[in-house]
Amino acid sequence: MTDPTPPSDESASADPPTASQAVDGELFVRLLTRHENDLYRSIVALMPGRPEVDDVMQETAASLWKKFADYDASQPFLPWARRFALFEVLKWRQRLGRSKLIFNDDLIHQVAAEQDAVQPELEQRRKALDICLAKLGRRDRQLLRQRYQDGLTVMDLAQSEGIKPHKLYYALEKIRRNLLACIETTINSARLRES
Amino acid sequence: MNPNTSTQPADQRELTGLLNRLFDRGLEPAEEQRLNALLEQSGAARRAYLCHLDLHLELERRLGGFGAPDRAAAVLDGGAADSPGARHLIARPLAFGSAVLALAASIVLGLWLLPRAPVEPGTTVAGDPTATRTADTDPAMGATTPANLALLVGSRQAVWAAPDRTDRADPVAPGLPTGDYLPAGRLELEAGEIDLSFANGAEITLHAPASFEVLAADELQLDRGRLAARMPDSAVGFIIRTPQSAIVDLGTEFSMNVHEDGDSEVLVHDGKVVASLLSDSGSTLRDYTVQRGQAVSIHPGRSAMDAIDAAADLERFLLPPSMRPPPLAISEAYVDAVTSAEPLAYWRFESVDADRRVRNQVTDRWHLQLDDHVRLEPSTDDNLVALFPAEADSAVAMTTEPFAGLNREQGYSIELWVHPGNASWSTVAGLLDDQRMDASQLPYLSVIELMGLSQGRRSGLMHDDFAVRFLHRSPPGAGAGFNAITATAYRPSQWHHLAVVAQAGQLSVYVDGRLMQTTRDPQPVFDEIDYHLVLGRLRPPGHRDDQRQFRGRIDEVAVYPRALSAAEIADRVHLATKRPGLPVVVTR
Known part of the structure; x- marks a missing residue:
């Protein structure tokens, strides 16, 4: 496993953008705005369940800006940006030490290596989710809404619904399993039609 | 690729369980x-x-709310620059620190880097009614049944059920006027035919006898009746539910009949839909993708879906309204009248050059630069109009150079023809300070807006829906400015002539040649600032602007360095008629 290419010159990278970079500033904002959602998700995937995701995203964006002069605009932005995200996640991990971590270094590298390849499929899956959400029954829709829209924890939700938490965990898991299966079926059906 | 195919089933189950617990x-x-x-x-x-992780994050994004409010809109409305945004769980927007903020200050990151605080469900965001979100609103999955989701835009011999025959607390009286929203609850159409328009651009025609309910901004329950739907790309995902089936639109035109016994049938004219047979609990038993020209019948009683030959009996289906918008015919007399009124600029949108510029008809200055999304479209044999497509995230046009000395005591006027393509709140035009185009607080002198629905709900300002708003702010960018907001004044999917006039603090809005509203700014401030005209949205090209994007058609835009009189404006609409006695707008 090789390390990602980090910002090569830390002292140079701390320089503010120059006047000559002003033209690229709009491009940078446009690219980062377009890809911020996927970039953020890439970081979440490398440090799931960690509250420092926002901090790492912030550091990543700062690194991207410092090194934007090196970006080859003929190449896709997201894979380039993900290299910096990986580097920042590894830096965060070093700072934190080895306590309270979900993924070890090797696994972080392994997951990062899959991200670019799986990206087109994720986009397909998000489209299929439209159809699959619509197919959910009323009770399942209500449960998802309470969990995600109302922001209730499973414990809170269980209390308000008067049911045992483990039953609720199971119900949410079942809904997500069904959604995953529906997404698979929808994508496969589309492929069959296209072939 | 099936991501699970290379792992053992037991490991798959364990992995899924662990991720759910995570x-x-x-x-x-x-x-x-x-x-x-x-x-x-x-x-x-x-x-x-x-x-699996992406599914979880996508659910948070859709159901937890993701769109941050448009700061430009907040500023424009006089709201605080740090207005809170939508709430986020994991997929929060970025909240960058001061170091990065300082780093980026030299470029145009401005709004994007500002921290966005969470807002609780049900909170109305100060200064940005578009960010309103309530606990009963669920754009991703459908909502409970608030009113103001669908607009009645057409009614032909419609007879509604008497109040005691519906289960509604406040039933529709016979003769519900067009231009009004349908109220919440189940509705019974006993005779005739109606046309509904939704904020996402969906258009649905219903034929009696019909029993139906608008469930959400993108969901309709049809228990009985005939329906024809035209769904633009912006309405993909729209759901038609019947007692035991559902149709999910994938961008199409289709017809659907729901019979008394619960059987239904769907015929797709263009695009495709997914037809699903539902169990008693509402989950999907079977589903079928119905392509263009195909039809299926759905029989819940025997849990069956059958392909049928609709061509043999097309008449039993209600056909969707024409995709073509009503034509706008502009007479030579109209063109002559505008030209002789000596505007600074008059864009007819009859051609676009290789640089995507529409030429000013009256002088070789102030041409109009179109972005890659705005295009010209024939409206009649001899009139082209500018189309701001429904499918474009951003479509904008802006003058190639600013106007000097527009905000002076003698006043200024803007007139144009507009065809709103949907019922959404949108910005038609604005005048923007040339020297501060990149400013985070957009220094608009004035904005013309169509105040339709905002994300399927009322806008939040105290006015009738489908009002026209002329916001004037002098000096630009300071304070909330003054509004001239009409009473209900326009209909989506119809052409209207709009004119706004600002003179010595008096703001006037004319719709279809009639003065609809006048407001006075008691302390007008004049200036020597140069202003660009921007069409189609709040922000200029190159800037993010997710909200209030105009989708529809615009034509015959003129800017005058003086106040047009009421008589001039009334005459203009009259002159637009090609032949005496014919209306300028031919509606379908």
């Missing part, structure tokens, strides 16, 4: 170790992890 309550140390081990085993497991 999302819902966090993992115990032993569980973390097990997750590490499973993911290290195979690339397939890691891909399954990425797919």
Whole structure:
């Protein structure tokens, strides 16, 4: 496993953008705005369940800006940006030490290596989710809404619904399993039609 | 690719269970170790992890709310620059620190980097009614049944059920006027035919006898009756539910009949839909993708879906309204009248050059630069109009050079023809300070807006829906400015002539040649600032602007360095008629 290419010159990278970079500033904002959602998700995937995701995203964006002069605009932005995200996640991990971590270094590298390849499929899956959400029954829709829209924890939700938490965990898991299966079926059906 | 195919079924189940626990309550140390081990085993497991995680984050994005409010809109409305945005769970927007903020201050990051605080459900965001979100609103999955979701835009011999025959607390009286929203609850159409328009651009015609209910901004329950639907790309995902089936639109035109016995049938004219047979609990038993020219019948009683030959009996289906918008015919007399009124600029949108510029008809200055999304479209044999497409995230046009000395005591006027393509709140035009185009607080002198629905709900300002708003702010960018807001004044999907006049603090809005509203700014401030005209949205090209994007058609835009009189404006609409006695707008 090789390390990602980090910002090569830390002292140079701390320089503010120059006047000559002003033209690229709009491009940078446009690219980062377009890809911020996927970039953020890439970081979440490398440090799931960690509250420092926002901090790492912030550091990543700062690194991207410092090194934007090196970006080859003929190449896709997201894979380039993900290299910096990986580097920042590894830096965060070093700072934190080895306590309270979900993924070890090797696994972080392994997951990062899959991200670019799986990206087109994720986009397909998000489209299929439209159809699959619509197919959910009323009770399942209500449960998802309470969990995600109302922001209730499973414990809170269980209390308000008067049911045992483990039953609720199971119900949410079942809904997500069904959604995953529906997404698979929808994508496969589309492929069959296209072939 | 199926991300699970290369892992053992038992491992798949365990992995799924661990991930769900990770999302819902966090993992115990032993569980973390097990997750590490499973993911290290195979690339397939890691891909399954990425797919599962993305589902979770996508659910948070859709159901937890993701769109931050448009800061430009907040500023424009006089709201605070740090207005709170939508709430986020994991997929929060970025909240960058001061170091990055300072770093980026030299470029145009401005609004994007500002921290966005969460807002609780049901909170109306100060200064940005578009960010209103209530606990009963669920754009991703459908909502409970608020009113103001669908607009009645056409009614032909419609007879509604008497109040005692509906289960509504406030039933529709016979003769519900067009231009009004349908109220919440189930409705019974006993005779005739009606046309509904939704904020996402969906258009649905219903034929009696029909029993139906608008469930959400993108969902309609049809228990009985005939329906024809035209769904633009912006309405993809619209759901028609019947007692035991559902149609999910994938961008199409289709017809649907729901019979008394619960059987239904759907015929797709263009695009495709997914037809689903539902169980008693509402989950999907069977589903079928119905392509263009295909039809299926759905029989809940015997849990069957059959392909049918609709061509043999097309008449039993209601056909969708024409896709073509009503034509706008502009007479030579109209063109002559505008030209002789000596505007600074008059864009007819009859041609676009290689640089995507529409020429000013009256002088070789102030041409109009179109972005890549705005295009010209024939409206009649001899009139082209500018189309701001429904499918474009951003479409904008702006003058190639600013106007000097527009905001002076003698006043200024803007007139144009507009065809709103949907019922959404949108910006038609604005005048923007040339020297501060990149400013985070957009220094608009004035904005013309169509105040339709905002994300399927009322806008939040105290006015009738479908009003026209002329906001004037002098000096530009300071304070909230003054509004001239009409009473209900326009209809989506119809052409209207709009004119706004500002003179010595008096703001006037004319719709279809009639003065609809006048407001006075008691302390007008004049200036020597140069202003660009921007068409189609709040922000200029190159800037993010997710809200209030205009989708529809615009034509015959003129800017005058003086106040047009009421008589001039009334004459203008009259002159637009090609032949005496014919209306300028031919509606379908």
